[in-house]
Amino acid sequence: MGERELIATDIDAYLARLGQKEILRFLTAGSVDDGKSTLIGRLLHDANMVYEDQLDALRRDSAKKSAAGGEIDYSLLVDGLLSEREQGITIDVAYRYFATERRKFIIADTPGHEQYTRNMATGASTADLAVILVDARYGVLPQTRRHSFIASLLGIQRVVVAVNKMDLMGYDEAVFETIRGLYEDFARKLDFTGIHYLPLSALKGDNVVTKSEAMPWYAGPPLLEHLETVPLTDDRRQGALRFPVQLVQRPDLDFRGFSGTIASGTVRRGDTVVALPSRKTSTVARIVTFDGDLDEASAPRSVTLTLSSEIDVSRGDTLVHGDALPHVARSVEAMVVWMHERPMTLRTAYLLKQGTRTVSAEVHDIHERVDVNTLESAPANRLGLNDIGRVTLGASRPLHFDAYRKDRATGAFILIDRLTNATVGAGMILGPGAEELHAAEAGHGEGRVTLAERRARLGQEPCALFLTGGEAARREELATSLERRLWDEGYTACVLDPRAVSALKVCLGLGLISLVLTDGDVELSGARASLGDVQIVEVRCGDGEQGGSVEAVLHTLRTRDVIR
Numbered sequence: 001m002g003e004r005e006l007i008a009t010d011i012d013a014y015l016a017r018l019g020q021k022e023i024l025r026f027l028t029a030g031s032v033d034d035g036k037s038t039l040i041g042r043l044l045h046d047a048n049m050v051y052e053d054q055l056d057a058l059r060r061d062s063a064k065k066s067a068a069g070g071e072i073d074y075s076l077l078v079d080g081l082l083s084e085r086e087q088g089i090t091i092d093v094a095y096r097y098f099a100t101e102r103r104k105f106i107i108a109d110t111p112g113h114e115q116y117t118r119n120m121a122t123g124a125s126t127a128d129l130a131v132i133l134v135d136a137r138y139g140v141l142p143q144t145r146r147h148s149f150i151a152s153l154l155g156i157q158r159v160v161v162a163v164n165k166m167d168l169m170g171y172d173e174a175v176f177e178t179i180r181g182l183y184e185d186f187a188r189k190l191d192f193t194g195i196h197y198l199p200l201s202a203l204k205g206d207n208v209v210t211k212s213e214a215m216p217w218y219a220g221p222p223l224l225e226h227l228e229t230v231p232l233t234d235d236r237r238q239g240a241l242r243f244p245v246q247l248v249q250r251p252d253l254d255f256r257g258f259s260g261t262i263a264s265g266t267v268r269r270g271d272t273v274v275a276l277p278s279r280k281t282s283t284v285a286r287i288v289t290f291d292g293d294l295d296e297a298s299a300p301r302s303v304t305l306t307l308s309s310e311i312d313v314s315r316g317d318t319l320v321h322g323d324a325l326p327h328v329a330r331s332v333e334a335m336v337v338w339m340h341e342r343p344m345t346l347r348t349a350y351l352l353k354q355g356t357r358t359v360s361a362e363v364h365d366i367h368e369r370v371d372v373n374t375l376e377s378a379p380a381n382r383l384g385l386n387d388i389g390r391v392t393l394g395a396s397r398p399l400h401f402d403a404y405r406k407d408r409a410t411g412a413f414i415l416i417d418r419l420t421n422a423t424v425g426a427g428m429i430l431g432p433g434a435e436e437l438h439a440a441e442a443g444h445g446e447g448r449v450t451l452a453e454r455r456a457r458l459g460q461e462p463c464a465l466f467l468t469g470g471e472a473a474r475r476e477e478l479a480t481s482l483e484r485r486l487w488d489e490g491y492t493a494c495v496l497d498p499r500a501v502s503a504l505k506v507c508l509g510l511g512l513i514s515l516v517l518t519d520g521d522v523e524l525s526g527a528r529a530s531l532g533d534v535q536i537v538e539v540r541c542g543d544g545e546q547g548g549s550v551e552a553v554l555h556t557l558r559t560r561d562v563i564r
Helices: 003-009 011-020 036-046 052-063 082-087 114-124 142-153 173-187 223-229 434-441 451-458 472-488 501-509 521-531 550-559
Strands: 022-030 094-099 103-109 129-135 158-164 194-199 247-252 255-261 266-268 272-276 280-288 296-298 302-307 318-321 327-338 349-354 357-370 377-379 388-401 412-416 423-432 463-468 493-496 513-517 535-540
Touching: 003 011, 022 036, 022 114, 022 142, 036 094, 036 103, 036 129, 036 223, 103 114, 103 223, 114 142, 114 327, 114 423, 129 142, 129 173, 142 173, 142 327, 142 388, 158 173, 158 223, 173 194, 194 223, 266 280, 349 388, 388 423, 463 472, 463 501, 463 550, 472 493, 472 513, 472 550, 493 501, 501 513, 535 550
Parallel strands: 022 103, 022 129, 129 158, 158 194, 463 513, 463 535, 493 513
Antiparallel strands: 094 103, 247 255, 255 302, 266 296, 272 280, 272 318, 280 302, 327 388, 327 423, 349 357, 349 412, 357 377, 357 388, 412 423
């Protein structure tokens, strides 16, 4: 019995059959105007996934658009924002859901414009496969390469390179083969395990759901058939147990459970688990779900675990098996896709959200930026909008993670602006940071607090600020005002006598901004010699009202990246 008949006669049987089908999550990507939204609209239409009222509205809307040339504009099925329809572009990620006899599908239609690359990264973060569209008229463009690189970074291993608008090139096989060769040369540097090349016309429907009669030279399946048959690999169940705690359930005095989604692995009743970062151990007493208790549960199921003993577990902690522990470190090295107009710079502090855990973090190093056209890396000291680079971040509290290649759930994070709460970056963890590795080699334990950790916690750079010149009363007044202003803005400073060099070194070692009162250059030159690489700033209080004002000093500290 077909699905339409089953829906009409036995909806419960249909839902049961639907629940047994595999889910393929895929996205469409590529440069602007390559036809991504049109392809999805045509796919939904030809697969009979568009209702009659939607089709009537689509015909009316298409008639209003001269760009459609009298034909149905299938992109309107996906581009729902008014600004998208007015400009004929995709801005936000649009998700569509449909099912065939073989599989269920979740499609993410992502924008092609460079300024919306951040939205493309969002759509790619959960996809199993990427459909990279290439306009047959223009070939492989920089945005095609950028999207392909991001898809590879985000762990997508299977790709369909769909050469679209073949109708505009007379369905010429030579055009298709030329583009195929160009993309193959580029893709050799990426980590794709399977690439399928497909010529099509989304507007005409060639090779979308049915094979094209206009391209008899293409022997492969149409797009939908390929999507229905491409092998799916989900290693989450076979991986090590990672259970990030999202919520502590305490409905009454007799129940205390820890709710969350199993990121990877399998948990069974009676398993011994370790809570991170405390490293306390206990045994799983129950695996609770809405439908009753289970003997075992695997990723990506959402469950509530109860433990046999009362150990301290909170939101943001992770339950794991003791024989397969993740990394626990405060410093991580990661690839970051930068998503904000304000660039990432050294010593800038952000909120780092990794799963259910949110901590303060600081940029310790920006190692390199990747050229998306050549995939070559070059040294950099900042990342601008849509840049991709390798960085080291220091967190205020321990992170428990795996490399992104090993576990996408525990190896991913986002960076959030502390003031605006805007998401400014998406990161894929490569491993512990170099400082963490050096500390381990030196025999330091996790309890040793480093200067980098103090920087991340305080959100500032240690600095010796020498107030020189002018009258002593003026220097003291300025120091007091500065200390108060810095404190009110969330920074930590102290006022010191220049003769207390040992105290100055201690304060700098604690990550403080040290305001030093001095009436001569002797102490300053001596400090430069004894303090080494610590940042030293001199403010002359006698250089007029502006030079020695609180605002002027704060501006200097910001330009030196001491504060934000």
